[in-house]
Amino acid sequence: xxxxxxxQFRAAAAMTAxxxxxxxxxxxxxxxxxxxxxxxGIAACTTHSxxxxxxxxxxxxxxxxxxxxxxAVVLLLPALIGLFWGAPLITRELEAGxxxxxWNQSITRSRWLAVKLALTGLAVMTAAGLGSxxxxxxxxxxxxxxxxxxxxxxxxxxxxxxxxxxxxxxAFALGVTxxxxxxxxxxxxxxxxxxxxxxxxAMPLLVRPHLAPPTRSTVQITEANLEDFSRGPDRRIRVSxxxxxxxxxxxxxxxxxxxxxxxxxxxxxxxxxxxxxxCASLERGLSPCLAEIARLGxxxxxTYQPSSRYWPFQWYETGIYTALTVGxxxxxxxxxxxxxx
Amino acid sequence: xxxxxxxxxLGKRYGQRWALTDCTLDIPARRVVGLVGPNGAGKxxxxxxxTGMLAPTSGSIRVLGGRPAEGxxxxxxxxxxxxxxxxxxxxxxxxxxxxxxRLNPGWDAALARERIGRLGLDPARxxxxxxGGQRAQLALTLGIAKRPQLLIxxxxxxxxxxxxxxxxxxxxxxxxxxxxxxVVLSSHLVADLERACDYLIVLVDSRVRVAGEVEExxxxxxxxxGARRDxxxxxxxxxxxxxxxxxxxxxxxxxxxxxxxxxxWTVSRLSLEDLVLAYMGTPNHPxxxxxxxxxxxEVQR
Numbered sequence: 001x002x003x004x005x006x007x008q009f010r011a012a013a014a015m016t017a018x019x020x021x022x023x024x025x026x027x028x029x030x031x032x033x034x035x036x037x038x039x040x041g042i043a044a045c046t047t048h049s050x051x052x053x054x055x056x057x058x059x060x061x062x063x064x065x066x067x068x069x070x071x072a073v074v075l076l077l078p079a080l081i082g083l084f085w086g087a088p089l090i091t092r093e094l095e096a097g098x099x100x101x102x103w104n105q106s107i108t109r110s111r112w113l114a115v116k117l118a119l120t121g122l123a124v125m126t127a128a129g130l131g132s133x134x135x136x137x138x139x140x141x142x143x144x145x146x147x148x149x150x151x152x153x154x155x156x157x158x159x160x161x162x163x164x165x166x167x168x169x170x171a172f173a174l175g176v177t178x179x180x181x182x183x184x185x186x187x188x189x190x191x192x193x194x195x196x197x198x199x200x201x202a203m204p205l206l207v208r209p210h211l212a213p214p215t216r217s218t219v220q221i222t223e224a225n226l227e228d229f230s231r232g233p234d235r236r237i238r239v240s241x242x243x244x245x246x247x248x249x250x251x252x253x254x255x256x257x258x259x260x261x262x263x264x265x266x267x268x269x270x271x272x273x274x275x276x277x278x279c280a281s282l283e284r285g286l287s288p289c290l291a292e293i294a295r296l297g298x299x300x301x302x303t304y305q306p307s308s309r310y311w312p313f314q315w316y317e318t319g320i321y322t323a324l325t326v327g328x329x330x331x332x333x334x335x336x337x338x339x340x341x
Numbered sequence: 342x343x344x345x346x347x348x349x350x351l352g353k354r355y356g357q358r359w360a361l362t363d364c365t366l367d368i369p370a371r372r373v374v375g376l377v378g379p380n381g382a383g384k385x386x387x388x389x390x391x392t393g394m395l396a397p398t399s400g401s402i403r404v405l406g407g408r409p410a411e412g413x414x415x416x417x418x419x420x421x422x423x424x425x426x427x428x429x430x431x432x433x434x435x436x437x438x439x440x441x442x443r444l445n446p447g448w449d450a451a452l453a454r455e456r457i458g459r460l461g462l463d464p465a466r467x468x469x470x471x472x473g474g475q476r477a478q479l480a481l482t483l484g485i486a487k488r489p490q491l492l493i494x495x496x497x498x499x500x501x502x503x504x505x506x507x508x509x510x511x512x513x514x515x516x517x518x519x520x521x522x523x524v525v526l527s528s529h530l531v532a533d534l535e536r537a538c539d540y541l542i543v544l545v546d547s548r549v550r551v552a553g554e555v556e557e558x559x560x561x562x563x564x565x566x567g568a569r570r571d572x573x574x575x576x577x578x579x580x581x582x583x584x585x586x587x588x589x590x591x592x593x594x595x596x597x598x599x600x601x602x603x604x605x606w607t608v609s610r611l612s613l614e615d616l617v618l619a620y621m622g623t624p625n626h627p628x629x630x631x632x633x634x635x636x637x638x639e640v641q642r
Contacts, residue, residue, distance in 0.1 A: 003443050007436060008429070096430065100423035101480065104392060105444035106416045106487065338396065 001107055001115040009120055012085060016127055023073065023131070027138040034063070038141035056145040067142045070135045074159040077131050078167035079196050081124050086175020087188040089116060094183050109336045117329055121172055128168030136160045152249035152305050152313070154204040161314045166321035171196050173328035180335055203317070208305075211316045214251050215306050218299045219244065221255075223287050225300075235274055236265040239293065241300035247307030258297025266298055345370050345491050345523045346391055350400035353386050360386040361547050364400070368525070368540065368552075373517055375538030375555075376527035377617055383547040384527040385424055388495045391525070392421040405490055417447055420489035424496050426480035430469030434462050437479060438486075445487045453486035460512075474505035478512070485516050492517075494526040498533055510537050531614040541613070543620045550620040555613060562616050565606040566592045576603075583619040594619040 041059055045052040060067070090113075093099040103109050139160075149155050158167065174196055179188040219225065221241040228240045243250055254262045266272065271292050272279045278288035305313070344367050351364040361383040368374055376384050389395040390402050393410020402408075407415040428437060434457060442448045457464060460478050468476060477497055484492050494513075498506040514537055517524050528534050534541070542552040551558065562582070569591045572584045579597040586592075594611065601608050611619075 001444060004440055007432065007440075097423060097425060097427035098429050099427075100394060100421070101427045101429070101483070102440075102444070103394065103410070104416065104419070104421040104423070104484075105441065106413050106446055107444045108410070108413060108416065111413075 001112060002119065004102070005116050005119045009085075009123070013123055016081075016123075020127060020130055023070075024134045027070070027134050030066075031138040034138065035141050038145065053147070056147060060142060060145040060147070063142050063145075067139055067146065070139055071155060071159040074132050074135050074164050077128055078164060078171040079193060079200075081127065081168050082171025082175040082192050082196055083189045085120055085124060086172040087179045087192050088185050089120060089176050089179060091179040091183055091185040091188050094179075095185060110333055113333060113336050117173075117176065117332070121169060124168050124172045125165045129162075129165045132160065132162070132164040147246070150249055150307065151247045152307050152310055154249070157208075157249070157310075157313070158200070158204070161311075163314055163317050163321070166318040166325070167200070169325045170199070170321045170328075173325040173332075174199075177328045177332055177335075180332055207320070208313065208317065209249075209251055211313055212305070212309060214303050215248075216301065216303045217243065218256065218301045220294045221290055221298070221300050222294075223285070223290060226286065226290070229286060229290075231274065232265065235268060237272060237279070237289075237293070238265045239290075239298075239300075241302075243302040243304050245304065245306050245308075247310070248304040250302060250304045253300065253302045253304075256299055256301045262301070263298075266293065266296075269296060271296070343370065344368060344403075345372075346402065346404050346525065348390075348400065348402045351387075351390060351397055351402050352399040353383075353390060353395060354398040359398075359547050361390070364549050366542065366549065366552055368523075368542075370523050371521065372523060372540040372554075373514070373538045374523075374525040374540040374542060375531075375534030376525060376542045376544060377531055377534055378527075378529065378544035379621060380529055382544045384529075384544055385495055386547075387544065388421075388493050388525065388527060392419060392493055394421075394423075413446075417445060417487070418490045420484035420487050420492040422477075422480045422484045422492075422494045422497055425500065426473075426477040426497065428468040428471075428476050428479055431467060433465055433467050434471075434479060435464035437468060437483060438464070441483045441486055447488045449486045449488050452488075453482055456482045456485070456512075472505075473500040474502070474509065477501060477505075477509055481509070481513065481516075485520065485522075488520065489522070491523045491525070494524070496527055496529070498528065506533065513537065531617045535613050541617075543617055545621050558616060559611065559613065561598055562594060562596050562611050562619075563601060564592065564594050564609045564611055564615070565601065565603075566590060566609070567606045570605075583622050 038059060041055045042052055045055040090099075093102065102112060143149070143151060143156060143160070146156070151157065151160070158164070171192070175188065175192040178192045178195070179185070182188040182191060219241060221239055225241040225244065226239070227242045228238070230238045232238065239255060240253060243253070255264075255266070257263050257266075271277050272289070274280060278292040282289060346366055346368040348364050348366040351361065351366075352359060353361045364387065376387065378384050386395065390397055391404050391409055393408070393415075404415070405418050407418070409419070410416055429440075432440070438450070438453050438457065441453060442450055457479075460475070460482075462471070462475055462479065468479060471479065477500065481494070481497065484494070497513075498509050501509060510533065513524065513526075516522065526534070526537070539555050540553070541555050541558060543550040567590070569586055569589055572581050572591065572593055575581065575593075575595065578599050579595045579601070582594045582596055584591065584593050594615070
């Protein structure tokens with residue numbers, strides 16, 4: 001049975017292996033140079049001016065295209081695997097009628113399915129794991145420089161680490177299950193894609209923020225953590241600050257007044273007047289104005305998942321997806337034992 | 342071992358429609374059984390139930406004493422060539438033999454090679470490039486080389502031209518004798534089965550109309566023709582299978598175990614085809630002539 005599974009699967013496996021090898025080769029060739037550029041750049045900016053954010057911004061802008069491209073590869077890989085390996089695994093047999101040939105050899109359907117699922121599933125997870133590994137390694141300098149893409153955030157979190165393996169396993173099991181229910185390859189592929197995308201959208205929206213109670217911190221707005229400062233035509237000041245943890249996934253962030261109520265803009269006050277006082281001439285720096293804002297009791301309240309939870313969250317999510325995958329596989333076994341001819 | 346297939350009140354329902362109802366059979370071993378009936382009569386359903394591809398809705402079926410597809414041992418005892426002789430289009434003939442060898446502990450590699458050689462199939466050729474007849478032969482080779490006790494074939498010759506049909510059945514018969522197989526094969530054409538079978542099951546509208554040894558069926562069925570008369574006034578023990586009338590003449594096909602003494606009838610033997618057609622032409626006639634016996638009076642074709 002192992003031989004038959006491999007014989008049926010080897011063309012697809014070879015193609016995927018070739019594509020992954022090509023990706024790995026490109027990344028292996030460019031990766032060391034990228035890392036070198038980053039370390040020398042950081043070394044240069046720390047000895048010179050002390051502020052490295054300009055370098056990081058330039059470095060990221062320069063590599064943004066390839067950064068997004070490789071991240072997209074890791075995000076898409078599980079869906080593609082589910083589509084092209086999962087959905088046709090059973091439907092191809094049902095459509096060609098070959099299940100009637102193979103189920104009448106001296107081997108039970110359950111065993112047939114077990115070998116097919118195990119072997120192909122292993123290949124699925126290996127492919128996704130290798131893909132994620134090379135991309136995680138290659139893009140680590142860019143990830144550090146990417147200020148708008150925190151590593152806990154919805155773009156990077158699912159495209160790095162171990163979760164892509166679990167995503168691929170789920171997409172594969174989903175494809176097989178849908179195929180078994182729909183029994184036709186093309187509709188099965190379409191449904192698999194739709195369901196998998198829905199799961200991948202629901203995860204960061206509904207589940208991941210609640211994997212652990214988010215951290216809430218109230219910080220003083222200073223020049224160091226300032227994100228935005230503007231004064232509208234109505235002379236109201238709008239100000240916001242970043243969380244101290246730059247890798248954190250910020251779920252919500254707003255300015256609160258002295259009594260702790262969230263406010264949109266800071267109401268006018270004599271000490272914040274644009275004509276006199278610390279906020280009159282902003283050209284000399286924002287510090288006096290921000291200090292006055294702080295003195296009046298305004299703070300920034302940030303709710304976030306801190307970057308220290310990166311690996312726990314990776315494992316939680318891997319666990320959730322693994323459980324779903326096992327559930328789907330169990331359903332497939334139950335289903336194939338019942339009449340399916 | 343007495344019976345290869347034993348069915349008790351076997352039925353299969355798809356939604357509202359019964360594909361097979363109240364099927365009770367006891368097929369003895371070492372026979373070549375022909376399962377005949379029009380398209381959609383339930384032949385494939387019955388064979389799929391026998392191979393465990395389907396689970397029955399009602400009743401029970403035992404094949405060679407075991408539940409169909411119960412485990413590897415049961416699967417090894419029954420060979421099945423499904424309708425349209427499915428093969429893996431992308432795999433070569435040699436790959437198919439390897440598949441058979443890997444998946445069947447009782448695989449007879451020498452037999453398989455010898456058959457493929459005799460049929461002139463190129464082992465390197467992909468199954469998808471074979472003709473319909475060659476594909477059917479390849480599927481049959483897989484079924485035979487597995488060395489089952491019972492070989493079930495669902496419409497094995499439907500896609501073949503007359504010459505290939507004859508060759509296929511010829512090969513099947515040889516294998517049957519050589520390996521002492523029991524065989525069940527279905528067809529919607531009696532002519533296919535006439536040469537090959539010694540046991541016949543006629544299935545019409547999801548019911549078994551008649552089942553028995555071919556010789557016995559031919560010996561107990563007769564065509565009576567004579568002056569027009571009411572077929573209800575036949576002696577007890579003579580069951581009308583079909584009746585047709587012209588203005589002056591009545592022709593009956595009856596089943597009886599006793600000799601026919603009435604001199605008013607001209608008695609003639611039936612061919613197997615006549616017999617099957619007689620059963621197929623009487624959709625409301627019960628399978629068991631003893632029960633609900635109601636001869637039909639309407640004019641038959």
